Amino acid sequence: MxxxxxxxxxxxxxxxxxxxxxxxxxxxxxxxxxxxxxxxxxxxxxxxxxxxxxxxxxxxxxxxxxxxxxxxxxxxxxxxxxxxxxxxxxxxxxxxxxxxxxxxxxxxxxxxxxxxxxxxxxxxxxxxxxxxxxxxxxxxxxxxxxxxxxxxxxxxxxxxxxxxxxxxxxxEPFELPFPEREPGTVSSRLDRVFPLLSGAQRPLLFLGKGVHLSGAYEEVRALAEGWGLPVATTPGGKGTFPTVHPLSLGSYGLGGGPEAEEYIRNGVDLLIVIGTSLSDMSLPALKPAEYPRHVIQFDVEPAFVGKSLPAPTLFIQGCAKTNLQALLKEMRAFAGTGVALAAAAIDSPAEHAGLQPAAGEAALAESGQEKAPDADAPALTARETMGILGEVLPEEATVIGDDGSHSYHAVRHLAVKRAGSFLFDDVFASMGHAIGYSIGAQLASPKERFVCLTGDGCLFMNGSELSTAVNSGANVIFVVLNNGRLDMVNKGMRAHVGRTDGTVFEIPLNVKGYAEAMGCRAFRCGTGDELRRALTAALALEETVVIEAMVDPEELPPTLARG
Missing domain, CATH: 3.40.50.970 (Thiamin diphosphate (ThDP)-binding fold, Pyr/PP domains)
Incomplete structure (x- = not known):
């Protein structure tokens, strides 16, 4: 017994x-x-x-x-x-x-x-x-x-x-085996995918966090390259496809960029959806004139299939990885029937989107969602912070985004060099969760390098877990964007109701002091050069490090497309 x-x-x-x-x-x-x-x-x-x-x-x-x-x-x-x-x-x-x-x-x-x-x-x-x-x-x-x-x-x-x-x-003692996760059955509808793909003139591969969950990174890349499909990701799908890939149009949806928006605005006849339920975070500003003519949707369950877009939808049920592997096996045979695959990869995402080389920046400025640089503004912006993170962090580092403007700046501006190196939830969106997720991931896989991207509001909610990180030996690098407010709500209220009640901290959080009180090594950065030096130092240390980035409180986040 x-x-x-x-x-x-x-x-x-x-x-x-x-x-x-x-x-x-x-x-x-x-x-x-x-x-x-x-x-x-x-x-x-x-x-x-x-x-x-x-x-x-x-x-x-x-x-x-x-x-x-x-x-x-x-x-x-x-x-x-x-x-x-x-x-x-x-x-x-x-x-x-x-x-x-x-x-x-x-x-x-x-x-x-x-x-x-x-x-x-x-x-x-x-x-x-x-x-x-x-x-x-x-x-x-x-x-x-x-x-x-x-x-x-x-x-x-x-x-x-x-x-x-x-x-x-x-x-009486007993022993239960750990359940093996079966790959699942292959959908009987896969043979209907190729005719739709071969007939599409302006297709778009649209990836969500289900690609992360199934680990289908290589499969979606092979599909995109094999058919010359431009690729956009949902906010939660950020990181499922390298943004530096020639076929990448970046993100679409809340926080999305101009390349994907322009491509969709010019018409999509086939939307291939993998691992997303197409929530309001993924399609916040899609107009009826921009609806695709046909949709192919890969998902585990049918709960939300066909609920977001009034377009004929071919539902491929089951594990995305399993079904894509089966689909890719058939690609060569299908190509051998004499039906040509789509055009090869294009030279740049902007070209595929129908934009001129510098059109992306112009589109941002005209949209009113991104503020042009101001000579009198503080030296460091969230946008610049994302550029420096993409520049300094090694390819093997994995960034876990918390919920707030900071992660939507990452959705738009952070370069992803390796599929699976950025994780973010845009649906339940509990502030501060990434602090804990980073600690747990680091303890589960201590040889990996994890970076938590969070904000002062999130730190107010769950920042005491920094102490857990220190005491448990979780050597996470926490990058905290501090602008003294609940920025996403602050800017949304200002834009839509003209008031910002309850969104600004009367006494802002001293992140560096707070982190040091928790036992962390901490840096405060107000310029890009300071941030580069802090990140470089943090990567060389084997301890819990907090980097406070003092960013412009008036910088507009790329989230104002949602009403």
């Missing part, structure tokens, strides 16, 4: 989990102690939301992350992180406690059943599976259901609430 908590921790260890993130509390003390017994590092987060984000970043690199919080507020604090993981499709195991199953129904502190704060019910809408293990004998079936939901199919977070007395209950 073994205790429930022992069997549980043995499974996590066997499944490759070496770190669990959380904040201890009485209801989960057995879990914390048993993690140590099994050689699992219990990473003390500074807040349960931070623990959930850190588990999300860990899951992104390891395939499974675990966050543990005590009953009551420990669990409720993790709910936002669960919502972020669900939209990001990250397989995170959320574990919460409860004082005592046997005492349920009596007045209990931090009660997590329906007599108090029902965590099982609260987690249901932000996870793929949420259940309470009310006796030890059901652990095996509940654990099997939870891990299958987490790591197979569409993937995402799950939640188990295990009361204190159940954690310590003796049970």
């Amino acid at each position: 073994k205790r429930v908590v022992t069997v549980l921790m043995e499974h996590f260890k066997r499944w490759g989990v070496d770190h669990i993130f959380g904040v201890p509390g009485k209801a989960v003390v057995p879990l914390v102690l048993e993690a140590g017994n099994q050689g699992i590092d219990y990473v003390l987060a500074r807040h349960e939301a931070g623990a959930g984000y850190e588990a999300g970043g860990y899951a992104w690199r390891r395939g499974l992350g675990v966050a543990a919080g005590t009953s009551g507020p420990g669990g409720t604090n993790m709910i936002t992180a669960a919502g972020q993981a669900k939209v990001f499709h990250q397989p995170v195991f959320f574990l919460t406690g409860h004082p005592s199953m046997k005492e349920t129904g009596k007045p209990l502190g931090q009660d997590s059943t329906f007599f108090g704060t029902d965590l099982v019910q609260m987690f249901q809408s932000v996870t793929l599976f949420s259940a309470r293990v009310e006796r030890g004998e059901v652990l095996k079936s509940y654990l099997a259901h939870a891990v299958e939901k987490a790591v197979t199919g569409r993937r995402g977070p799950v939640h188990l609430a295990i009361p204190y007395d159940v954690l310590t209950e003796p049970i």
